[in-house]
Amino acid sequence: MSDYAFQLLAIVLYMVAMLAIGWYAFMRTKNLNDYMLGGRGLGPAVTALSAGAADMSGWLLMGLPGAIYVNGLVSAWIAIGLTIGAYLNWLFVAPRLRVYTQVASDSITIPSFLDNRLRDNTKAIRIAAGIIILVFFTFYVSSGMVAGGKFFVSSFGYDYHTGMLIVSGIVVAYTLFGGFLAVSYTDFLQGLTMFLALITVPLFGMFLTGGLGDTIDSIKAVNPEHLSLFASTATVAGVVSSVAWGLGYFGQPHIIVRFMAITSVKETTAARRIGIGWMVFSLVGAVATALVGVAYYQQNGSELADAETVFITLGQILFHPFVAGVMLAAILAAIMSTISSQLIVTSSALVEDIYKAIFNKTANDAHYVFIGRLAVLFVSIIAAFLAWNPDNSILDLVGFAWAGFGAAFGPIILLSLYWRKLTNIGALAGMVSGAAVAFIWGKVPSLASALYEIVPGFIVCLLVAVIVSIATYKPNKEIEGEFDETLRRLKMEK
Template sequence: MTDTTFEAIAMTVYFVAMIMIGLWAYVRTSDLDDYMLAGRDLNPFVAALSAGASDMSGWLLMGLPGALYASGMVESWIAVGLTVGALANWLVVAPRLRSYTEVAGNSITIPSFLDNRLHDSRHLMRWAAGVIILVFFTFYVSSGMVAGGKFFESSFGMDYRLGTTLVAAITVMYTLVGGFLAVSWTDLVQGLMMVAALVAVPVVGTVHVGGLGEVFRAVGEVDPDYWVLVGPTVSLVGVISALAWGLGYFGQPHIIVRFMAIRSPREAVQGGVIGISWMLFAVLGAVGTAVVGVAVYQRDTAQLKDPETVFISLGTLLFHPLVAGFMLAAILAAIMSTISSQLLVTSSALIEDLYRTVRRKELSTGHLIIASRTAVLVVALVAAVMAWSPSETILALVAFAWAGFGASFGPTVLLCLYWRRLTVPGALAGMVAGAVLVAVWGNTDGGPGGIFDLYELLPAFIGHLAVAVGVSLLGRPDPAVSQEFDRAVAGLRA
């Protein structure tokens, strides 16, 4: 059999496994709470790997190694910022959010939590949060489909658009059928595949080159400044921008919704230990992949034309075609795990937070689940159209969406969990300020000292926080809010 045949067998096995998990979850989904949040019954291991897999996407196996391959270790500041941010997210947000979402009307989405937490009688928070999710997740889902198209194009010589269509179709299939339970368990399998592949490639690649000494020597010959983290070639704005990525975790709906689905606040802490351990192995593996890639390909465009395919190329070079096929499937796992999570969150925003608010009447469980599945399909189609002719790198698309969510939701989520004085006008003004600042700052370059080259997440996050606190101090929260705040804290302590 040819190499391509072995790889196709691995892909087929992977695709069938994902569809089977979707069908398994389908028979265990009976109402909207099951479809959107798996009945709040995820164990910490599944929740942790699901959060990690849905977080990292194709960026972990393509975007990050590609950036490190092309630009050197200066790009690793992003990985440092993300690791610290993920740890803080599990410690600071996870236990309180799990406790508070039950107290605040048993909320099953981030918009509904903000609405219930602030006692927003006009549902402005739901509408604002729902619209922000729709806008930024469309970009995010599109970036995943771009990654899928690039994957099939570079791995199998398949037409980019055909690859995009295939990834979208399989992901939509199991997400639409099995809901949150299917997404979580496919994420578990995909997360294990990702970390195994990311550890294997640099280890085997190092042996292939001749050991660590040879790797360091080869990289030094290609780029003497490759290992520089700070110095004349690295700007302060660049380092701060990279570290600022960690702030984005507090506002990512597809990640923090896992905290709401875990069985208890106590198990959220256990999930944090598991999740950070997984992330450390994954990020170090991505860094190692880039380093080995530089040693093997010498940044020669004749050997490796697109830096974002360095993981794919090394996997094909170093392993038997069948093993390489499963390693290639790990890239699809990263891409599809994120797309599925984002599709489900977007669906929940459309149906639970917007559609039910407009209808203003009791809707049957069957009607709501059908509507949710329809929403998954519609959002996927819009994102696929956007991905049809990509004009930006995966990292650029992800950076914009990550900043959008981090600055639009992050400060308000933190204030909801830790500050009882937050009001609806304050939260709403902060969210709008954060979203607008991301859009404006992200499309402006230069400025005094290159200030507008700073990653838009940081100024937008600070702006959101300042506006939310300032406006809230001018008003007075509902007394019932303070009582619920005390109950949530008491539940956490218990």
């Protein structure tokens, strides 16, 4: 077999595995709670790795190594900020959100939780949050489809549209039928694949570059500041902006929905340890891959045409073509895991937060599961239409969407879990103002270059929500009762 055939075989086997998991999840999906939240029965390992895989996307295997390859460790501040943010998210949000969403009328989406938690009879929060999720995640899904198409172009020379349709078709199929369980199980396998690939490549690569000492010497020969977090190119505003990416975690629906699905509060501790361990090793592996790549190309007197392909090229140099194909599957896993997670959250928003809220229709679970599957198909078609042109600037919206979700939802989630006096009007005002500030700030070049838009957006959302809530607060025995019940269950279950 040719190298091409071995690599393609690995990709095909990977995709067949994804479809098989989707079928298994389909057979286990009996009602709407199963389809949208897996029946709140995920174990800690699946919860942790599926959250990590849904989070990182192709950035972990291509974007971060590419930035480190070009700029050195000064580009690692984003990774540091994300690790801190993820840890705090697991520590402060996961346990309370798991309990509170069940206490608050067994809410299965973030907007429905806010609606139930704050007794918003107008449904304004639910609809507004659902629309925000629908719009931004449609573009997010589209960007993943673009990445999938370009993956097949760069790896196998396929036509862009063929590659995009292959990736989209596989992801849509297992998400459409298997729902949240399929997404979580496939994300678990994808997270494991990414982890093993990111550990293996730099370890074997260092043998090729002569060990740790020779590798460091070669990197310094390229640029003496390449191994410094505080290189001359670093600025205070730049470091703050990079670390501030961690704030986004509190408001990412496709990540924190995993906290709602875990079996129990007790399992969140184990899940946190697994998740943060996975994240640290994976990020270190991504950074090490880039640095080994710098040393390898310095020693061989050659240049890498595209810095973001350093993981791919090292995998092809180091391993048998079939193993290199598994490395390529790891990149595909990163892309597909994020698309599927965003699809299921968008489907949930359409059904639970827009369809139910607007039409106020009462039907059996089979009807809502059917509507949920139609929603996945609808969003996928729109996203594929947006992704059809590979030269679109859709990918530019990914960073904005992270900031938008973090600024719109992050402070509101934290306040809803820890502050009794948050009101529906305060939450709505904070959500809208945070999203607006993040949007406007991100679209003004002078502001965006000075400070990442999530910082002012997060602060404004927090201040507005607190001030408006204080002005509009009225005691509510039901809200107070649920808050106390959440604290009681937390003490019992820990």
